[in-house]
Amino acid sequence: MEAMRVEHLSYSYPGVDDTPGVSVFEDLSLTVEQGSFVAVLGGNGCGKSTLAKQFNAILLPCGGKVYVCGMDTADEEKLISIRRSVGMVFQNPDNQIVANVVEEDVAFGPENLGIASPAIRSRVDQALKQVGMYEYREHAPHLLSGGQKQRVAIAGVIAMAPKCIVFDEPTAMLDPQGRREVLQTIHTLNREKGITVVLITHHMEEAAQAQRVVVLHKGNIAADGTPAQVFSQVALLHEIGLAAPETVELCYALNEAGFALPLDRLDSEECGQALYDWVKA
């Protein structure tokens, strides 16, 4: 089953007054399988965030179609069910928290859906436990750390019980500690609740942990495959201004100096082993 299907999508931001709009996509096609973990990589202005906003009908295609769980995003009547199915987590946790008590914020989504009060309570408690923020349910959000705030934002999305969650650079504003917490939460959601995850990022290390990596460049798909397949195309990545994970970069540099190392070792452990094997042989 596919969770999302993008068919020949074209989109351009409308221009102001007489200036021409900025075209982002011309003909993009992509499918995301249900329950999968897809990382979307790309440099600035390649259309990552624009693509994310297509997935829950914040932006609508100018041409082509976007289907989410079988629903056409252009169909206005399905708008609410689409947004129920696809949750969004944005970069800045401060700008997506609505209420000034953690649990009230998590309740915001279910309240909008018109769910009965006891059911909201249980959803909120469950969501907060899921992200490990249950002890903080009565805190004020502005007193939490960045990683904690982002986890509250994630709880707010899972309280709506979505099938997919699109993360738009959720770790860009966090310190390493917060990044670890948030990534761990995302992985748990994917593994344990079977939520389809689309993770938009520009951290190679985060993408390396996904099941599938899609590289966008100027509105087109430059590479698509497992992390090992994508990151071994180091020359291509360099050409479009990206870098592979450090381990691959190391092997690549050594290969240029005459080594013959495999380029699909994403783990430092595996990379060390490959180096050891090569030196031994």
Add this chain to the structure above:
Amino acid sequence: MLKDITLGQYFPGKSPVHQLDPRTKLIVLVGYIVALFVAKSWASYALCFGFLAVSIAISTIPVKSIVRGMKPLVLILVFTGVLNLFFTGGETVLVHFWIITITLEGVVRAVFMVVRILMLISATFLLTYTTSPISLTDGLESLLSPLKKLHVPVHELSMMMCIALRFIPTLIEETDKIMSAQKARGADFETGKLMDRVKALIPILVPLFISAFRRADELATAMECRCYQGGEGRTKMKLLRYKRWDMYAFAAGALLVAAVITLASFGL
């Protein structure tokens, strides 16, 4: 340092006063204010004072913090007192000096007015000290909901208040950051003439406003993503429900108003 300010000065607690429904507190407060303005004699003032004292005692809010809250109001109190003292006519002249005449009636009236204001403010402090801003807005929304029939956007107003309360600390933090950035580049906010200082604020306000608009835009998108479509069809996690203590509070409030009005009708 700017980050530590408290909003609405809510003291979290578990006393019966804290746990009262916010609507109860608002309605009883209105009743109390009515009683206070109807009161004309020492007896009715004593009743109001008793009501206030018992409420404060039950709330376990230290009297000290209520007194501390009064400090900024000293000027108003003195002003009211002095005005009433000098400009109340009467027969028993106590002091007559140049154009100033102080009568016994004036003294009594001044004391009455000051006590009335003190008691009024103490009660409102008790409300904000024992009620979190969010439940206060909830209570207001629920009390004002009949106005929805007159097309007053009650839900939208309370949503706006909620968001404003939520973003005040965030914006203060931001102001702090911008000020530090400007200071690091040599801006001077502390010295100079008033006009210079006001001018120095412009480079703080401009980025603050731009960032506030950007935040608003992002927040609106995030709210839309979470299926927000206004107040219609919306439910609440925490339903407001009157409990036993609310009944006690209503009964006490009603008794107070009735007693004071009865006393007043007897000219007391």
